[in-house]
Amino acid sequence: MTAVFALWYGREKAQSLHCIYSAKRELFYWAAMLLTFALSTAVGYLLSQTLAAAGLGLGTVGTSAVFLITTLIFYCMSNQFAKYASVVSEGN
Numbered sequence: 800m801t802a803v804f805a806l807w808y809g810r811e812k813a814q815s816l817h818c819i820y821s822a823k824r825e826l827f828y829w830a831a832m833l834l835t836f837a838l839s840t841a842v843g844y845l846l847s848q849t850l851a852a853a854g855l856g857l858g859t860v861g862t863s864a865v866f867l868i869t870t871l872i873f874y875c876m877s878n879q880f881a882k883y884a885s886v887v888s889e890g891n
Contacts, residue, residue, distance in 0.1 A: 800831065806827070807827035807828075807831070
């Protein structure tokens with residue numbers, strides 16, 4: 800997935816979802832989306848499958864806890880970024 804984002808930025812010099820006006824940018828967008836869905840499904844299976852089935856054995860409750868903690872971390876990070884961005888924009 801990192802390769803898709805690196806190629807996207809390297810060729811288009813933009814990764815904003817608001818700037819998808821060409822077919823090439825849309826292909827990069829959909830490649831990133833498909834990889835995101837595939838990776839999230841694979842990680843979910845890895846976390847929830849039993850050890851005998853080559854997983855980490857967390858089960859549904861453990862996987863849900865990992866998801867909740869990750870979501871809270873990203874939510875807090877986005878709030879901190881939004882506060883910083885508003886302070887910076889007010890200074891201009």
